[in-house]
Structure formats: structure tokens, C-alpha cells
Amino acid sequence: MAQVEAATERIIAANPKTVFDTLADYKNGRPKLLTEHFSEYEVREGGDGEGTLVHWKLQATSKRVRDCLLEVTEPTDGQLVEKDRNSSMVTTWTVTPAGEGRSKVVVSTVWNGAKGIGGFFERTFAPKGLGRIYDAMLAKLAAEVEK
Numbered sequence: 001m002a003q004v005e006a007a008t009e010r011i012i013a014a015n016p017k018t019v020f021d022t023l024a025d026y027k028n029g030r031p032k033l034l035t036e037h038f039s040e041y042e043v044r045e046g047g048d049g050e051g052t053l054v055h056w057k058l059q060a061t062s063k064r065v066r067d068c069l070l071e072v073t074e075p076t077d078g079q080l081v082e083k084d085r086n087s088s089m090v091t092t093w094t095v096t097p098a099g100e101g102r103s104k105v106v107v108s109t110v111w112n113g114a115k116g117i118g119g120f121f122e123r124t125f126a127p128k129g130l131g132r133i134y135d136a137m138l139a140k141l142a143a144e145v146e147k
Contacts, residue, residue, distance in 0.1 A: 002112075003110055003111070003112060004110065004111055004112075005108060005109065005110045006108070006109045006128075006129075006130035006131050006134070007106065007107065007108040007109070007131070008106075008107055008131045008134045008135050008138065009104060009105060009106040009107070009138075010104075010105050010135075010138040010139075010141075010142065011098050011102055011103070011104055011105075012102065012103045012104075012105055012138070012141065012142045012145060012146065013101065013102055013142070013146045014101065014102070014103060014142075014145035014146055015101055015102075015103065016078060016095050016096065016097050016103040018145050019095050019103040019105060019141065019145055020078055020080075020095040020103075022141060022144055022145055023080055023093050023095065023105075023141065024048060024049035024072075024074075024080055025047070025048055026043050026046070026047045026048065026049075026052045026054050026072070027043055027047040027048070029144070030054075032140065032144055033137045033140045033141050033144065034056075034137070034140075035133055035136045035137060035140075037058055037059050037060060037133050038056045038057070038058055038059075039056065039057045039059065040055065040056055040057045041054070041055070041056045042054070042055045042056070044069075046072070049072060049074050049080065050072060050073055050074040051072065052070075052071075052072040053069065053070070053071055053072070054069075054070050054072065054082075055067075055068065055069050055070070056068050056070075058133075060129050060130060060133065061129065066084075066086075066087065066089070067086055068084050068086060068087075068089070069084065069085040069086050070082040070083065070084055070085070070091075071083050071085060078094060078095045078096055079092060079093065079094050079095075080092070080093040081093075087111060088111045088112040089109060089110070089111040090109065090110055090111070091107065091108070091109040092106075092107070092108050092109075093105065093106075093107050094106045094107075094108075105138060105141065107134045107137075107138070109130060109134075
């Protein structure tokens, strides 16, 4: 199985603490950032960064729905890592300073792809689709924190 990766980034006109706190707030902040691709969102434990357990279904295509149960950790300052208990998927959100009152947000997801022809299509198309979803989430994040 080849590892598949989807990544995108955005500069946001808000300080890193505000941006990170919004991303890490799974009770109130994160739901505002979700696109129509997410359903059945539920915070099961915690709700603020490290120690959070959150559930959602991610429908990246009309036929592909992932049932995700994510454990959240903060391995370094400015970083949230969401590890899916139901798959090999790991998403990392990294927030760093990008000048006065600005932040750079990078989101990257990796997982073990399928084998064979299905794996070929997954490696070819899934990163682009997931990248579009994350671009939309980052746009919502910017709109939320740049007020």
C-alpha cells in the first residue's frame, strides 16, 4: 500500500493564537468551519485541543464516505494532530506566524492507500478532492477570525 497525502495552506490575517484556538475549539469553533462534506459531527470527549475525541462522517465523493473517530493531540506548539481510530488517516493542522498579525495554516492528511487500480485512482484523485475541501475550510476559518 502506498501512502497518499493531501495538503494545502493559507495565509490568514489574524494572529496565530486566535487561529489555533479556533481550530482547537471542537465544540464551537470547528463546527463553523465544516463544509457540506461533513455530517454527524459530535464531540465525544473533551472539546478543546489535546484529549478531544470527535466523530464525523466525511463524504469526499458521492460514493465515498469515511466514518471518522478522531483522537486529537498537540505534539508541538501550534500543531493539532487528528488520528482516526477507524483507519490509517492522520490529519495535521500547523499554525505558524507569517508576519505582523498574520498566520500561515498548513493542513496535511496522510493515509495508506488501496492497492491495484483502485489505489491508482485514489492516489490520483483523492488528494485533489480533499485539498478542495480543506481550501474551503481554510476560507471559512479566515472569514471567522479576520472579523
